[in-house]
Amino acid sequence: MQTTIIRAERVEKYYAQPSENRIQVISPTDLSIVPGEIVALLGPSGSGKSTLLRMLTGLSAPSAGQVYWHEQPIASADVNVSIVFQSFALFPWLTVFENVEAPLKARGMEPAERRKRTIKILDTVGLDGFQAAYPKELSGGMRQRVGFARALVVEPEVLFMDEPFSALDVLTAENLRSELLELWQKKTIPTQAIFLVTHNIEEAVLLADRIIVLGRNPGHVRTDFKVALQHPRDRKATAFTQLVDYIYKVLTQPDAQPPELPQTPTGKRVRDQRQMHYQMLPHARPGGIAGLLELVLDHHGKDDIYRLADDLAFEIDDLLPIVDAAQLLGFLTVTEGDAAITATGAEYANSEILRQKQLFRTAAVTNVLLLRQIVRAIEAKSDRTVPEEFFHDMLDEQFSEEETLRQLETAINWGRYAELFDFDASRRRFIQSAKLQQEIDAHSNAEVDA
């Protein structure tokens, strides 16, 4: 009986702006969860993984489209799902027992039955003897076990997990993953399907029967495929590493063909960042970029991004913005998941601090639209100062409020490092950095106007 449990039909999420525009977070997406599979949802930060999860559970209503629970609209259905949260989301003032018992209490179950089931599930996840403890007395791994016990005690049809292992150390996470897999494969728990959101590629390949990769700006499904590897999976096996490598390539490849521009029922134009050609700054620090370039240089100027991440013990989420930034500045080129350093990049990595700043300044003014705009705006003003609001309002048209603030933060960070301008944090104004006025003039005139 292959009936779908949850089916999402053209669900999308956007935030209306005061102006005609609106910020699209997730473009219309179809997705379904069927019994008997573990689905992993992968994607860089900002691709709306968590938002999608919350729409599928009915926690958050989609802006358009519909989610069905056994072919009934989810808002009016008797949904039986659980979520395991990244932060555990335990109630610190309740004991382990009370935490796990709370969902049963909410369902109006009799005390005796409640007690029986709570003790049984605590036993299953290995929390025997911890009933009376408070969460703060437990280690991170034990706390997440409580999270699992609370999620499983209601015997959910679908178990959702929102980066459940990312707040744990490597060994603890590995241990919990294999225990979960064992419960699932031996059918100790009556759960029909598991939906896992993660940014850890290996974790996805290790656990999932099906992997969905999301792209960002706005979030959309890049690829959706089945994993046919046998359990238990061996991280060292060629098939395993090939799959991991493949996903890295998908994640690092620029979008070849943007999907068609969606049209809303009201006829308002949807702004899709890929169509706007407004550059988005990756949130990386100049120091991080220099560090990455030095590493690439150590790897003879060219290496697999997958291996670089492994070398740094970085999650892909942490590494990608730095790679993007280096690429944007022309220090690095990326093809097929391989990063290669450019001539400027090599010079940058080898120079001392003042020369580095000079190279960064040149690269930034040439390649980064926002920084160029800020420098020009400062020059155009007689008092050589521009309020932050000015750029805030401009960016607000293209990005969500949160993203706008992050864009400005990154721009300020880069601009200060490159000594392109200074920023007065108490008055929230960009000001000309007087020391290098001459030089900046020369650069911006020569290179921008060219």
Next chain:
Amino acid sequence: MIQLPDSFSYIRGRETLARAQVLKRSWPFMLDLCVAAIGLACFYGVVVIAKYWFGHSEPEIVISQSPRALPLYAFYSVVRIGLAYLLSLVFAVGYGYLAAYNKRLEALMIAGLDILQSIPVLSFLPGVMLAMVALFPTRQIGVEMGAILLIFTGQVWNMAFSFYSSIKSIPRELSEAANIYRFSRLQRLVQLELPYAAIGLVWNSMVSVAGGWFFLMACEMFVLGPRDFRLPGLGSYLQTAAGTGNGVAIAWGLLAMVSIIVATDQFIWRPIIAWSDKFKFEQVESKARIKSPLLHLVQNSTALRSLGRLTTAPLSETLYRRYAQERQQRLAQSSSGSTSRPGSPWLRVLISVLAVVVVSYAAFHALGLLREVRFAQFKEILKGALATFLRVNVSLLLAAAWTIPAGVAIGFHPRLARIAQPIAQIAASVPATALFPVILLALIRVGGGLGIGSIALMMLGTQWYILFNVIAGAMAIPSDLREVATLFRFTTVQRWKTVILPGIFPFLITGMVTASGGAWNASIIAEYFRLKNQTLQTVGLGAQISAATDSGQFQILLLATMVMALMVVTINRLVWRPLYRLAGTRYKLEG
């Protein structure tokens, strides 16, 4: 009794530790006996109160000055404060809950809080008293209700605001967990919202009750035109004693006051703080904790536990089951298609129209009162406002002038802190209104007037807020920063300018804001005072409010109150709020 930095309580906690262990070894039977005794005592208290309230109203209450009358008077005062506090707690939770969850009312309710907090409570005294006396059959219970209501209005707002902001700051994932596991409203309140808000509520309750004592002293005995309202209590005892210049009675009254406050701290606040420790939203367990023998007694009493098992447990089971069934029914209904709630938009429109009409009618009539105010009177009020403004600021400056050096010294030297802070705590917990008559008597003897006296009262009531905050600020300055100053041989001026003042700035601002609000409110009592059958008065807005109350000139009372509220709100918006923001951004010590 004033909000203290956490480290204070930890130091204090250690001494009771030994006693807590003794209790652990004693018989549970003894614990039950204690609980039973407390229960009986409570019952007797209720009987006494009921007898007094529903007894025939005495035509003229004579406040005895004998120390033997004190225990009963103190008991009455405590009951008044307690009832007002319970009322505030219930109201604060309701108000905060509604404001947090009703999107339409939220902005209005929060703006309302802001303004209600700045209105001088004592201006309502005559109105509330007259209304209550008219409303209740006997005069005594009316005055009683009026006093309770006034104390309530003095202490409810900060608690409401605390509850509201706690609900608003509940971490998203916790709230989502409650949703996904289908918590009913009741379960959400009991297992998520109340626990999350508990610590903020406890601290604000302590501040509120301290403020309650301040007002109680004022409203237990006052004159409104030809009528003389008196309630037997500590406040009226002290006022009568001061009025007749009876030094011995004053001493007894103050002693009773201090012992009540110390007892409240030991038997109520300390157990509550110890209990609320489990609501700390933290991932690691803190080492230093407050211990309370009384809490231990309550938690380990088998009698109380079985009482809970027999009463609250079955009740909550029934409620939870009912909620779960209701949810099932709702789901069944909505899936069968009937989702519309009939007539609700019309009803809502009708209610809001009605509310607007009633509010505007009342406001219009209140403004009508103002037409009777003559221009000369208006000028008087403005002059008074200026005088009070100056007085408030002088008292703030004087208070800051001694509390900043003293607070920094205490904060930097743990040994000094151990001696100074218990003394400061006791001194701070005596309501300024209780001390005022004594100080005024002394001032008059040395030839000072109410002009100086009123500044003294304002300082008396508000300097502690600044002192305790400065101590907390000085303690929060990381020792590395102080070591840097020593290492580079900073001069004293440089040390104050670059390390100490910026370090304590956010705390100083918090203290000053509270102190400023308190000083405005105190001006009503401070600038107009009856002593030995004569009325002392000085130029000021507070004096005008009090005088208008005395002579029953409601139009002046209204205008003066409005002017005062307007000034407080304006100062808050123009001065304190920007400073607060500055403190939160530039002078925030991180890490």
